[in-house]
Amino acid sequence: xxxLFRNVRELVERATRENKLISExxxxxxxxxTERSREDIMAQMDRNLTVMEEAVEKGLxxxxxxxxxxxxxxxxxxxxxxxxxxxxxELMLDAVSKAVATNEVNAAMGTICATPTAGSAGVxxxxxxxxxxxxxxxxxxxxxxxxxxxxxxxxxxxxASISGAEGGCQAEVGSASGMAAAxxxxxxxxxxxxxxxAFAITLKNMLGLVCDPVAGLVEVPCVKRNAMGASNSxxxxxxxLAGVTSRIPCDEVIDAMYRIGQSMPSTLxxxxxxxxxxxxxxxxLESKIxxxxxxxxxx
Amino acid sequence: xxxKSVFDIIGPVMIGPSSSHTAGAARIGRVxxxxxxxxxxxxxxxxxxxxxxxxxxxxxxxxxxGGLLDYDxxxxxxxxxxxxxxxxxxxxxxxxxxxxxxxxNTTRIVIGDESREMSMVGISIGGGKTEITELNxxxxxxxxDLAAILVVHEDRSGCIASVSNCLAKYNINIGHMEVxxxxxxxxxxxxxxxxxxxxxxxxKEISDLPNITQVTRIAD
Numbered sequence: 425x426x427x428l429f430r431n432v433r434e435l436v437e438r439a440t441r442e443n444k445l446i447s448e449x450x451x452x453x454x455x456x457x458t459e460r461s462r463e464d465i466m467a468q469m470d471r472n473l474t475v476m477e478e479a480v481e482k483g484l485x486x487x488x489x490x491x492x493x494x495x496x497x498x499x500x501x502x503x504x505x506x507x508x509x510x511x512x513x514e515l516m517l518d519a520v521s522k523a524v525a526t527n528e529v530n531a532a533m534g535t536i537c538a539t540p541t542a543g544s545a546g547v548x549x550x551x552x553x554x555x556x557x558x559x560x561x562x563x564x565x566x567x568x569x570x571x572x573x574x575x576x577x578x579x580x581x582x583x584a585s586i587s588g589a590e591g592g593c594q595a596e597v598g599s600a601s602g603m604a605a606a607x608x609x610x611x612x613x614x615x616x617x618x619x620x621x622a623f624a625i626t627l628k629n630m631l632g633l634v635c636d637p638v639a640g641l642v643e644v645p646c647v648k649r650n651a652m653g654a655s656n657s658x659x660x661x662x663x664x665l666a667g668v669t670s671r672i673p674c675d676e677v678i679d680a681m682y683r684i685g686q687s688m689p690s691t692l693x694x695x696x697x698x699x700x701x702x703x704x705x706x707x708x709l710e711s712k713i714x715x716x717x718x719x720x721x722x723x
Numbered sequence: 724x725x726x727k728s729v730f731d732i733i734g735p736v737m738i739g740p741s742s743s744h745t746a747g748a749a750r751i752g753r754v755x756x757x758x759x760x761x762x763x764x765x766x767x768x769x770x771x772x773x774x775x776x777x778x779x780x781x782x783x784x785x786x787x788x789g790g791l792l793d794y795d796x797x798x799x800x801x802x803x804x805x806x807x808x809x810x811x812x813x814x815x816x817x818x819x820x821x822x823x824x825x826x827x828n829t830t831r832i833v834i835g836d837e838s839r840e841m842s843m844v845g846i847s848i849g850g851g852k853t854e855i856t857e858l859n860x861x862x863x864x865x866x867x868d869l870a871a872i873l874v875v876h877e878d879r880s881g882c883i884a885s886v887s888n889c890l891a892k893y894n895i896n897i898g899h900m901e902v903x904x905x906x907x908x909x910x911x912x913x914x915x916x917x918x919x920x921x922x923x924x925x926x927k928e929i930s931d932l933p934n935i936t937q938v939t940r941i942a943d
Contacts, residue, residue: 587849640777
């Protein structure tokens, strides 16, 4: 298959050489591969953006999952924000609350847009709708944010993995956070090279993160991992915009993530058998949920 | 490249909670129904690896049954798939297996009605993307993203040419094609990914060709 980029180096080189945004290269490649029109592709991403907006709004009004493990934290965070006395700052906590809102809706079997997966669906929209209040982007720039995220996710998905069952949480929330960091940098006016630095810095700091959902549910610790992933991406974006670079090139970080995922035991890859899932409280919650037949029993 | 479109990454729009265990599972169920050609009346669903360990929590079971009822990944009726299956006359059984499979999210779906049955293996490779890796004992690789025709035929010379001639007659372009067989001279399977959907008439014409046993399709 003919593509415009196979790795981050090629993506950055092409964007720099042609003096284009990374989002533009992603759009051009999508046109080339699918033979769909630009208008059609932009319209589909616009619809995905609307799904994300609605999920955040729903989560901020307050939802509860069937198991009762998650829900309501986005509301707590927004109420705390309104008091205006946060330590980390308004934008940071706003992003965190919106990431949490999205994942709470996901856990409640609501409608979301996977970015790149459902378990990691909070980071990209959470950061987008928070950064939006600071940078005042146009609708098109918000749509481009998703294409920039998508470009990096595309590389990770093809060269490594975005599946928790294959690579642990580093492959899901780690990838999502890197994708968001790169998109924030582009929206803030950074260069394609700085987008790649932000991705690398983010993912480096999430390497080794295991996938250990309590009772096998996409709730604990997934919702809060999205919160911390969002904060990670904002800090990395600021670092990249300040001119800080990663000593290990972005593609090598992605490769390291893949190899770490390969060597992780399966108990820590979305089987609900190790890590937090195997703690006394994790086990207790599991028996409480399934013992009480709260979640569908399968027949 | 397994992931071809940006919408494999930013998407799908879906009912939570898991892209691989809910959305991917729904897609595999739906492809099974497509390949069967109609709604089955019974289903035995074998689950392996992470699917076997966590299917209840992820709603994998509801999603597969939803797929068998032809629900898409964003269809809110996935939540009530069990009740809907009872209404629609579909009985189902989930069987978690301990055998090790190459991919951690693997399911074997055996479905049927009073007259026939079908067995299919699907894997969910992340972000809602899926692949079909086996059909009635034939190994294959099918993404389920593109329209496709699957032709079971006698392993004889001329079969492939006659099918491709028929498609050419209707100006249907073949994007990707694979042929597999269980043993030489016996039954074989042609998997033809095409750029547009085909109608009933073309399917009928292909199934009337010599040495063709069965023709099924997956719509785009």
